[in-house]
Amino acid sequence: MVSKGSRSHIRASNFYPEPISDEDLLRGFLLELGASGRVKRTQEIYGGAVRALSAFAREMGFPPLAAMERDHVRHWLSSLHQRGNKPGGVHVRYRAVKRFFNW
Numbered sequence: 001m002v003s004k005g006s007r008s009h010i011r012a013s014n015f016y017p018e019p020i021s022d023e024d025l026l027r028g029f030l031l032e033l034g035a036s037g038r039v040k041r042t043q044e045i046y047g048g049a050v051r052a053l054s055a056f057a058r059e060m061g062f063p064p065l066a067a068m069e070r071d072h073v074r075h076w077l078s079s080l081h082q083r084g085n086k087p088g089g090v091h092v093r094y095r096a097v098k099r100f101f102n103w
Contacts, residue, residue, distance in 0.1 A: 022054040022065045029100050049096035052076075065100075073097060 062072045080090045
């Protein structure tokens with residue numbers, strides 16, 4: 001028996017998928033945090049960190065969250081240190097965005 005290949009790569013010539021917005025991604029991430037039993041304060045901290053990264057990316061002309069790469073995140077973390085944030089605070093933000101990108 002010979003199996004046929006998938007046709008999932010076939011699209012209409014005028015169809016271009018709309019990129020998902022940062023706010024839609026954040027909403028889904030916060031929903032997942034709540035569903036996994038994270039307390040409200042954790043959701044606020046993690047959501048704030050992801051919002052801050054998104055705002056920084058827009059400011060710097062970086063791609064949106066869905067297309068972001070490691071170097072963009074590293075640049076943001078470095079800028080947090082340069083602005084005088086304490087290492088513990090930067091680490092909390094790092095854990096938040098790490099969880100977001102693993103999600």
